[in-house]
Amino acid sequence: MSVGMAAPRAAYGCDPDRSRGRQFAEPPSSNRSAFRRDCDRVIHSNGFRRLKHKTQVFVFHEGDHYRTRLTHSLEVAQIARAIARQLGLDEDLTETLALAHDLGHPPFGHAGERALDACLRDHGGFDHNAQTLRVLTALEHRYPEFDGLNLTWETLEGVVKHNGPLTDRAGKPLPRYVERGVPPGIAEFNLRFDLELWSFASLEAQVAAIADDIAYDAHDIDDGLRAGLFRVDDLRAVPLAAEIIDEIDRRYPILAESRRGAELVRELISRLIRAVTAETVRRLAATAPRSAEEVRRAATAMVAFPADIATAEAEIKAFLWTHMYRAERVMAVMRDAEAIVADLFKRYCEHPADLPPDWLPADGPVAECEADRFRRIRNFIAGMTDRYAINEHQRLFDSTPELR
Numbered sequence: 001m002s003v004g005m006a007a008p009r010a011a012y013g014c015d016p017d018r019s020r021g022r023q024f025a026e027p028p029s030s031n032r033s034a035f036r037r038d039c040d041r042v043i044h045s046n047g048f049r050r051l052k053h054k055t056q057v058f059v060f061h062e063g064d065h066y067r068t069r070l071t072h073s074l075e076v077a078q079i080a081r082a083i084a085r086q087l088g089l090d091e092d093l094t095e096t097l098a099l100a101h102d103l104g105h106p107p108f109g110h111a112g113e114r115a116l117d118a119c120l121r122d123h124g125g126f127d128h129n130a131q132t133l134r135v136l137t138a139l140e141h142r143y144p145e146f147d148g149l150n151l152t153w154e155t156l157e158g159v160v161k162h163n164g165p166l167t168d169r170a171g172k173p174l175p176r177y178v179e180r181g182v183p184p185g186i187a188e189f190n191l192r193f194d195l196e197l198w199s200f201a202s203l204e205a206q207v208a209a210i211a212d213d214i215a216y217d218a219h220d221i222d223d224g225l226r227a228g229l230f231r232v233d234d235l236r237a238v239p240l241a242a243e244i245i246d247e248i249d250r251r252y253p254i255l256a257e258s259r260r261g262a263e264l265v266r267e268l269i270s271r272l273i274r275a276v277t278a279e280t281v282r283r284l285a286a287t288a289p290r291s292a293e294e295v296r297r298a299a300t301a302m303v304a305f306p307a308d309i310a311t312a313e314a315e316i317k318a319f320l321w322t323h324m325y326r327a328e329r330v331m332a333v334m335r336d337a338e339a340i341v342a343d344l345f346k347r348y349c350e351h352p353a354d355l356p357p358d359w360l361p362a363d364g365p366v367a368e369c370e371a372d373r374f375r376r377i378r379n380f381i382a383g384m385t386d387r388y389a390i391n392e393h394q395r396l397f398d399s400t401p402e403l404r
Contacts, residue, residue: 008088010089012294014090014203014204016035021153023150024145033092035154038092038093038149038152039096046140048073048103051068051103053387054068054105054108054385055107056071066223067223069105072215075218076099077098079215080094080095080207080211084204086277087281090204093202094208101162105128106341106383107341107385107388107389111337112341119345123371124183126378126382129163133185134185136149156193159205160201161199162201164301165197165200168198169198196296199296201296203292203295210304214269214272214276216317217317218265221264221265222261222265224320224324226261227329231257232257235319238312240268240271241264241319244268244271247267248260272305272309275306276305276309278306279306279309282306283303287302336401336402336403340389344393347396347397352368352377355377359376
């Protein structure tokens with residue numbers, strides 16, 4: 001099959017006509033599949049639009065060309081659809097999961113998440129996947145008959161389990177959840193709408209998850225180069241990148257640094273997509289699943305990098321951790337961003353009437369128990385954009401960090 005050509009629909013992919021349905025029954029659409037309808041609902045949601053002003057790595061006012069959560073999500077969707085097309089998977093479900101996967105992230109990227117998690121340490125902590133589920137099932141108020149977007153079981157499953165099962169078959173949390181347990185928001189929803197936390201998610205969800213890794217690696221290299229945190233030749237410390245840079249220099253002996261970087265990013269994305277597709281085809285051939293259900297019940301994930309590329313991808317992440325995420329310039333801004341989130345959380349806890357009127361309980365803040373108040377504040381802050389959080393801080397405090 002030629003690269004770029006769509007494979008016929010595979011038996012191991014999800015079929016929208018065989019969806020397990022929605023939490024609240026709705027008549028089917030006359031002109032869209034169940035998964036296309038999910039995707040459209042995500043795109044039209046308030047949470048999706050807010051991603052435009054939520055940090056990926058650089059705060060929005062640091063430059064017009066750095067990624068935001070929105071542009072990151074679009075790049076994930078582009079990569080995920082390319083892989084899904086090669087494998088014969090449902091592209092609409094894959095795109096839905098790619099576009100929805102970051103809806104629960106608070107302002108200021110992982111700094112905001114760290115701050116909220118610390119504020120909620122004694123109240124279940126903060127988990128962005130659980131918050132994404134809340135956005136999709138409760139916090140969007142667009143329909144007359146239900147809260148949330150009422151998405152299909154397959155979409156909600158993919159949001160929750162795209163990184164793999166959360167528990168074993170008996171319900172015991174797997175290693176990454178042993179210390180704190182399955183996030184309460186996920187555990188509570190699962191009692192109402194069983195997402196089978198013990199099984200793998202669909203291939204479409206697994207593709208969206210690995211597309212997230214590919215997009216992160218590529219666009220963080222691009223943004224890091226743009227920010228001057230490192231140069232193209234610094235990436236020769238990563239063998240895979242060095243190999244690509246050597247090829248670029250052989251083909252284009254005299255090339256501007258910006259174009260060398262762009263060519264490196266393009267070729268890296270292409271190589272990672274080819275590697276994932278080839279490894280997934282190999283694993284599918286070895287296990288021969290005949291349905292999406294057999295994929296879910298497999299002993300291991302079907303979508304993965306081959307071993308050598310997994311090592312190379314980890315080396316890229318290690319390089320970015322040192323040269324970008326932990327760069328003092330970035331860390332200084334993120335420390336200030338964490339302080340803004342922590343300040344806001346404490347202020348709303350001590351003075352709940354400072355919340356906007358539509359975020360106050362109907363019976364007034366005084367009648368609300370502490371647990372409900374903390375949940376309300378968590379949801380409010382997690383939904384903020386960077387600039388809204390900064391504006392709120394400026395409204396409530398005498399001094400606000402400039403985040404520069």
